[in-house]
Amino acid sequence: MKTKIYLDNGATTKVDSKVVKVMQKIFTKNYGNPSSLHQFGQDAHNYLEEARITIANKLNAKPEEIIFTSGGTESDNLAIKGAAYLNGKGHIITSKIEHPAVLNTCKELEKQGFTVTYLNVDKFGLINLKELEESVKENTFLISIMHANNEIGTIQPIDEIGKIAKKYNILFHTDAVQSFIKVPIDVTKINIDMISLSSHKIHGPKGVGTLYVKSGLKLKPLIDGGNHERKLRAGTENVPGIVGFAEATKLEPQLDYIKKLRDKLILGLLEIPNSQLNGHPEKRLVNNVSISFNFVEGEGILFSLDQKGIAVSTGSACSSHSLEPSHVLLAIGLKHEIAHGTIRFTLSKFNTEEEIDFTIKNVKSIIEYLRKMSPVRGALD
Amino acid sequence: MNYNKKLLALFRNPKHAGEIKDPSGVGEVGNMKCGDVMKISFKVEKGKITEIKFLTFGCVAAIASSEALCRIVKGKTIEQAEQITNKDILDYIGEVPALKVHCSVLGEEALKQAIKYYKKNAIKQN
Numbered sequence: 001m002k003t004k005i006y007l008d009n010g011a012t013t014k015v016d017s018k019v020v021k022v023m024q025k026i027f028t029k030n031y032g033n034p035s036s037l038h039q040f041g042q043d044a045h046n047y048l049e050e051a052r053i054t055i056a057n058k059l060n061a062k063p064e065e066i067i068f069t070s071g072g073t074e075s076d077n078l079a080i081k082g083a084a085y086l087n088g089k090g091h092i093i094t095s096k097i098e099h100p101a102v103l104n105t106c107k108e109l110e111k112q113g114f115t116v117t118y119l120n121v122d123k124f125g126l127i128n129l130k131e132l133e134e135s136v137k138e139n140t141f142l143i144s145i146m147h148a149n150n151e152i153g154t155i156q157p158i159d160e161i162g163k164i165a166k167k168y169n170i171l172f173h174t175d176a177v178q179s180f181i182k183v184p185i186d187v188t189k190i191n192i193d194m195i196s197l198s199s200h201k202i203h204g205p206k207g208v209g210t211l212y213v214k215s216g217l218k219l220k221p222l223i224d225g226g227n228h229e230r231k232l233r234a235g236t237e238n239v240p241g242i243v244g245f246a247e248a249t250k251l252e253p254q255l256d257y258i259k260k261l262r263d264k265l266i267l268g269l270l271e272i273p274n275s276q277l278n279g280h281p282e283k284r285l286v287n288n289v290s291i292s293f294n295f296v297e298g299e300g301i302l303f304s305l306d307q308k309g310i311a312v313s314t315g316s317a318c319s320s321h322s323l324e325p326s327h328v329l330l331a332i333g334l335k336h337e338i339a340h341g342t343i344r345f346t347l348s349k350f351n352t353e354e355e356i357d358f359t360i361k362n363v364k365s366i367i368e369y370l371r372k373m374s375p376v377r378g379a380l381d
Numbered sequence: 382m383n384y385n386k387k388l389l390a391l392f393r394n395p396k397h398a399g400e401i402k403d404p405s406g407v408g409e410v411g412n413m414k415c416g417d418v419m420k421i422s423f424k425v426e427k428g429k430i431t432e433i434k435f436l437t438f439g440c441v442a443a444i445a446s447s448e449a450l451c452r453i454v455k456g457k458t459i460e461q462a463e464q465i466t467n468k469d470i471l472d473y474i475g476e477v478p479a480l481k482v483h484c485s486v487l488g489e490e491a492l493k494q495a496i497k498y499y500k501k502n503a504i505k506q507n
Binding site (some may be wrong): 307373 | 389393395398400413414419420435439440441443444447473
């Protein structure tokens with residue numbers, strides 16, 4: 001590969017060299033099992049607990065409220081199933097644009113007798129607070145609404161959702177996998193019971209995440225075994241991964257820099273006629289650019305960009321294994337044909353202005369090229 | 382998606398993208414909702430398909446299948462073109478992931494539509 005421009009940070013990110021360095025040290029020097037009573041174990045235990053404090057601080061939470069998991073998906077499962085199985089039965093409210101880790105967990109619970117309401121979203125991807133309140137039933141025990149959406153970047157008003165949850169004494173979980181570090185979260189200022197976090201979206205290693213569980217909240221653990229993580233998640237702790245995750249949270253996120261690049265990319269791409277930005281124009285993640293290009297199909301755009309060394313992702317059906325384009329794009333009201341022509345660019349602090357310029361130039365020529373081959377110009381006017 | 386080199390080459394360097402003015406045969410199949418639309422147009426001179434072009438809204442495999450179809454069909458007679466099936470397209474483009482086989486089927490259908498149009502017009506002219 002010659003040119004390498006990575007614009008798929010929503011999928012995963014490059015691990016920062018500082019993170020790699022601390023992990024290497026843990027791998028080779030501090031490799032004890034934190035449960036062991038000897039000095040190797042206690043040493044590893046100290047690193048584990050230090051990491052716990054670091055991550056807790058990022059949420060203004062207490063260290064004991066941080067439960068380490070294998071990642072965002074496991075955290076989502078633990079939050080939703082953990083609450084559901086303890087409750088035994090009841091009603092859950094979530095949204096139509098959640099990540100499959102939440103949606104499929106809810107679908108599985110429906111098979112087991114729970115009822116679920118999937119809230120609609122508006123054209124920007126925002127839920128309607130009134131609709132949320134109206135969906136509350138006698139037996140509603142959990143609301144799970146993601147903080148920021150991975151496909152279109154829209155940020156939900158979790159403070160307002162928290163207020164509604166408190167009013168009706170319902171647990172509130174949010175999947176903050178995409179928003180953590182990019183959007184501040186202070187658990188002393190918002191009413192929130194559980195938060196899912198993931199390491200590999202913020203330049204930490206894959207395979208490690210966190211579920212914030214408010215003090216006093218009980219959950220049924222999904223993984224039985226030893227008494228790790230306050231008996232909520234058995235298994236020898238992934239100390240190097242966890243320390244790496246904590247280190248990643250200490251890095252300077254460079255949000256202003258990323259936002260500047262994002263806005264440049266948006267402006268440049270919207271110069272292409274018959275294109276539109278998806279998601280909320282202001283309440284969106286600093287690194288997310290989701291654009292639909294009429295008359296052309298996403299996988300074709302993706303491969304053409306890949307050939308130029310630029311990595312992105314698409315919401316088209318052809319690139320997934322179903323016949324339907326992204327459920328998120330359909331939920332915000334995009335027609336199928338527009339959804340099929342959607343590309344998601346997700347930036348990181350490692351991208352440069354030159355890369356953005358190069359990308360804009362190549363997207364423009366690729367769209368022009370694919371449109372010349374398209375039978376549907378004008379069909380959508 | 383794992384695409385073989387030949388398929389990718391067809392996608393990257395199509396020689397038959399476009400549309401024929403006053404075509405002898407034209408056919409359009411598929412639908413926007415599914416994300417697959419193919420339009421094939423060709424010119425017939427002295428019983429042979431001398432020129433053939435495609436316009437495709439679809440994935441890499443769909444565009445490659447369209448290009449492959451045009452390369453296979455060009456120079457053939459209508460009778461020969463009628464014998465072409467999606468299997469010929471698949472043989473030309475090489476191995477495809479299972480869920481992309483339908484792209485070649487669409488190609489066969491587009492060609493059949495275009496031939497149907499040609500025959501209808503030929504009857505009209507006679």
